[in-house]
Amino acid sequence: MRLITLGIVLISLTACTDKSTPTNTKAINHSATRITDGVFVIHGPLDLPNKNNKGFMNNPGFVITGKGVVVIDPGSSRGTGEMVLREIQKVSSQPVVAVFNSHEHGDHWLGNEAIKLAYPNVVIYGHENMKQAAESDGDNWIKIFKKATEGTMTPTKSVPPNKTVKQNEIIKVGEVSFRIHNYGQAHTNGDIMVEVVEKKVLFVGDIALYKRMPLLNDANIKGNIDTLNNALTLNIKYYVPGHGSTGGKEVIKPFRDYLVLMKKSVARLYEDNLLDYEMKTKMSPDFIAWRNWIGFSEEFGKHVSVMYLEVEKEAF
Ligand SMILES: [Zn+2]
Numbered sequence: 001m002r003l004i005t006l007g008i009v010l011i012s013l014t015a016c017t018d019k020s021t022p023t024n025t026k027a028i029n030h031s032a033t034r035i036t037d038g039v040f041v042i043h044g045p046l047d048l049p050n051k052n053n054k055g056f057m058n059n060p061g062f063v064i065t066g067k068g069v070v071v072i073d074p075g076s077s078r079g080t081g082e083m084v085l086r087e088i089q090k091v092s093s094q095p096v097v098a099v100f101n102s103h104e105h106g107d108h109w110l111g112n113e114a115i116k117l118a119y120p121n122v123v124i125y126g127h128e129n130m131k132q133a134a135e136s137d138g139d140n141w142i143k144i145f146k147k148a149t150e151g152t153m154t155p156t157k158s159v160p161p162n163k164t165v166k167q168n169e170i171i172k173v174g175e176v177s178f179r180i181h182n183y184g185q186a187h188t189n190g191d192i193m194v195e196v197v198e199k200k201v202l203f204v205g206d207i208a209l210y211k212r213m214p215l216l217n218d219a220n221i222k223g224n225i226d227t228l229n230n231a232l233t234l235n236i237k238y239y240v241p242g243h244g245s246t247g248g249k250e251v252i253k254p255f256r257d258y259l260v261l262m263k264k265s266v267a268r269l270y271e272d273n274l275l276d277y278e279m280k281t282k283m284s285p286d287f288i289a290w291r292n293w294i295g296f297s298e299e300f301g302k303h304v305s306v307m308y309l310e311v312e313k314e315a316f
Contacts, residue, residue: 028056028079028154032087033246035238038064038176039199041246042087046212046294049076049107049148056080058107059240061203062088063196067174068097072194072203073242074111076145079154081114095119098173101126101161102205102242103191104133104218106141112159125171126161127182129190134160165192181234185220186227187242193231200237207231208252210244213295216306221259228256258290266307270315276308277301 032040041061049055054077061072062084069088074081088096096119101109115122126134138158145153165171167182181193187206194203206214207227216224231239232249240246241255265286269279280301290296 027086028054028083030056030083032062032090035061035201035240035246036199039196039201039238040064040087040091041240042084043245044075044243046243048295049145049153051150051152053149054079055107055145055149055153056083058242059244059246060084060111061240062096063173063176063178063199063201064092064094065174065176068094070173070176070178071096071099071115072240073102073108073205074099074115076107076110077154077156078111078113078117079156081111082154084111085114085118096122098122098171098178099124099161100165100178100192100194100203101130101134102194102203103127103188104130104137105188105206105215106138106145108205108242109134109160110138110141110145110156110158112161113157116159123163124159124161125163125165125192127166127190127192128164130188130192131161131164131190133188133190134158170197181227181230183227183230184223186224187214187216188218189220191227193227195234195236200235201240202231202234202236202238203240204231204242204252206242208239208241208255210241210247210251210254211293212243213290213293213299213303214242215299216303219306221263221303221307221310225256225259225263228252228259232256254290258287261286262303262307263311266304267311270308270311276305279308280304 030042032042034040041059043059044057045053060075063070074084096115099115165180169180171178177197179195179197191205239252265283
């Protein structure tokens with residue numbers, strides 16, 4: 001009898017919830033932070049894409065130059081791109097003339113659509129491999145985000161880069177130089193880090209995250225470490241990670257150290273003939289410093305497996 005009553009209550013609660021939570025169509029709103037003269041970042045939430053954040057979770061940036069505005073990684077949907085445009089309009093009346101996409105993962109570049117709609121002549125830069133991946137996987141990323149956000153993501157079309165860039169290339173926009181860094185496969189096989197030379201700012205993409213763990217399914221961990229070591233030698237004052245707060249070297253070193261410890265631990269246990277799933281439990285206590293990072297429990301075991309495959313490959 002009690003169970004039946006509970007059942008009825010539960011059903012009516014569900015019905016009530018369904019009615020009271022229509023699809024949230026309100027715009028995504030986060031404010032931009034001024035990092036230094038003319039450089040702004042909108043720091044996204046650290047969580048994974050969900051119904052509430054509508055898929056927004058990265059760190060879009062923009063740079064005001066004398067010849068227009070340059071955007072870095074306008075986010076995961078048309079809605080996030082529109083938010084970037086609204087934040088730009090608060091500080092500049094100039095048009096957006098260029099966009100840089102740090103890598104192929106959809107949370108960083110699906111916002112291109114909004115920029116392209118507002119400024120049809122905008123040049124969108126990406127690494128050659130990133131451009132190809134975006135052209136083939138764009139619709140797939142949209143499907144993934146639609147599902148993860150339970151449909152709250154703004155309807156979005158895939159707009160991949162229309163121009164490729166290479167290691168060490170410098171793109172001048174007005175008085176500002178944007179220098180491209182790519183040292184081979186790192187987070188993906190088509191990453192770019194964008195250095196805003198005169199401002200001493202480096203947009204790192206997902207080469208480093210702060211207080212949140214990335215997916216490393218497309219990564220080469222050794223390459224990721226090498227790329228971060230290169231980033232640390234540059235004359236940079238402000239590092240902007242793909243996710244997490246902006247700061248000095250202290251915001252990219254913890255992730256570098258995590259990867260270095262991962263590599264060392266897996267290599268050692270590989271010598272002891274352990275398999276990746278056996279390593280995970282043995283290694284876990286050494287990683288206490290990263291345990292409270294968002295996504296640690298979900299990703300740690302997967303990172304061990306990625307590293308295991310790399311060590312195994314190197315052994316042959
Ligand atoms: Zn990524």
